[in-house]
Amino acid sequence: MKTLAPCTLMIFGANGNLSRLKLIPALFRLEQANVLPEKMVILSAGLEERSRDEWVGEVEGIIKAKYPKGYDKATFEKFKTRHQYHATPIGDAESYNRLKVLLDEDANYPTDVVFYMAVRPSEFPVIIDALGNVGLLKQTAGTRRVVIEKPFGYDLLSAQSLQKSLYKHLNEPQIFRIDHYVGKGTVQNVMVFRFANMLLEPLWNRHYIDHVQITHSENLGVGGRADYYEGSGALRDMIQSHLMQLLALVAMEPPVSLAAEHLRDEKVKVLKTIRPISQSAVHAHAFRGQYASGTIDGKPVPGYLEETGVASDSTTETYAAMKVFIDNWRWSGVPFYLRTGKRMAENASAIMIRFKNPPQDLLRATRHEPPRPNWIMLGIQPDDCLKMEIQVKIPGLELQTRTISLDATYRKEGEDEYDAYEGLLLDAMEGDHSLFLRFDEVEWSWRVVDPILKVWAMERDFINTYSAGSWGPRGTYRLFDREDQFWRHSLNVKGGDLEAY
Known part of the structure; x- marks a missing residue:
């Protein structure tokens, strides 16, 4: 496995189901496997104001709930050092200016940044527009990537419209449309x-x-x-x-x-x-x-x-x-x-x-x-x-x-x-x-x-x-085109026969 360069992984919607059930547990497993880059920072963004210690306590609760038998205290001690929290309340445009200062000027944050949109699809353009307007998507000091979850659009027209809005601030190599399947x-x-x-x-x-x-x-x-x-x-x-x-x-x-x-x-x-x-x-x-x-x-x-x-x-x-x-x-x-x-x-x-x-x-x-x-x-x-x-x-x-x-x-x-x-x-x-x-x-x-x-x-x-x-x-x-074609319901020989109707 390649050694990855340090990066900042920022999760928007960090308190949502996707982050709590999938992303944070997955990152902990990668920590256990010792494959996360050294000096990598996990920056969680949510609507609520929280201190770093409060958020780290929540992260620990998420890991214990997900892996009741696989929780390793020593691994978590290393894992928690990576976590930071940034509040982005609705309507607070200044939160993105504060974020720009944090990512551009704080030496503790690697300049390569991955923004993960673990939010509702309707919020993708809003957040990406806010990031773009303050210059956080420009690849001057380091790479900037955006990960987007499905669904990508509601139909063909809305998908094309969404893509057009993304291209205002991003080029195609910066966009990672994730399909976990x-x-x-x-x-x-x-x-x-x-x-x-x-x-x-x-x-x-x-x-x-x-x-x-x-x-x-x-x-x-x-x-x-x-x-x-x-x-x-x-x-x-x-x-x-x-x-x-x-x-x-x-x-x-x-x-x-x-x-x-x-x-x-x-x-x-x-x-x-x-x-x-x-x-x-x-x-x-x-x-x-x-x-x-x-x-x-x-x-x-x-x-x-x-x-x-x-x-x-x-x-x-x-x-x-x-x-x-x-x-x-x-x-x-x-x-x-x-x-x-x-x-x-x-x-x-x-x-x-x-x-x-x-x-x-x-x-x-x-x-x-x-x-x-x-x-x-x-x-x-x-x-x-x-x-x-x-x-x-x-x-x-x-x-x-x-x-x-x-x-x-x-x-x-x-x-x-x-x-x-x-x-x-x-x-x-x-x-x-x-x-x-x-x-x-x-x-x-x-x-x-x-x-x-x-x-x-x-x-x-x-x-x-x-x-x-x-x-x-x-x-x-x-x-089906013929009578001898049927839905196959089972991987086993017994049970793979014709469906009931």
Whole structure:
């Protein structure tokens, strides 16, 4: 691992959920791993006035709550020396002038600064404008970088408008659009699996692959995020960002190198070649639903309309599925199915790749059931694994077959497991854009889903529902092209059969 230059990491929204649940614990884990740069400063910004000692006490409480068994007093003593606090009350323009003096004139603060926007998306332009107006984004004495969380815009037009406002003070290399989903180890392993192994690359095309499924399901509801979710929905929240990134990694051509721009160039090429969905074709390519009351883990749970903060007539989708085609030489005619949903049967994320059946079925006379295809499956969460399904002969006198699963576990016993944010924070400090999104990636992802959003926005009279604890609404089968295609619900051989509807 490279030795990083000292930097100041400033977290706006330091007292919010993202900072408390992800960023501060991730930085503590990096401290434990002894990879944070010497003399690095973590400057937390919040609306409230706090002394440094008060904030350090809160940070210690955050770490103890996150790692009740992994709290190490000696590590925290070193960790706390990095922390400082700066108040930025609403309407206090002078707070940014004070911040400029602090960062420019105090020798204790490294001149390379990473500003992390752990705030609501509506606050991105306001804060960046304030930083730019006092000159804190100019790269005179050191580098200045800004990390922005999703969602990046609400639709294509708002994303373009937001980008225009950022370009007033920043250039593209200064902007790090974070997608923590892409930072997960298994997601990165898609690239390793494809480009470090010769075994499957000759088969990775339309001649051998029948279709690809990318699924992210959750058994959680909206919880306390109803105000955000009412303005977002499943299509914006998951498919436009996370699942489109997975599609790009699965479908992209081998890059010239693993350099950031080469990787991002190939992902953009894939997104550009996705066949546009006209508004008249939306119903043939997309399906939405909303969870009703049901049972999760044996306990009754309310429906979406009964959640606090949700309008009684809301047609916000909590389930979204879509079919896209990539019109290029490698993938022409191969459907890619993407789906996501809340209050579903399991918490699971996976990429399922189904291969075509052999051109001639030599065993049709001896088999008592339809032929079963080969699958390659990459589990992302909670099962971090690679599985391959093939057919073998059942021991005995007759020539009968069954499906077996070849299972590979990436992680060996004793190997450390890191959260996606830990690696992404290091990348941002180093200036490595490989796992961050360039604006044209964001823009082309919006172009894919924009027609669907427009049609759904006009159709406010009805939305399909599904029971909490199920695998989604009835009728999603209509997205498939043939009767022998179906949603794959499980990574295991047993349970991977046809869905119930």
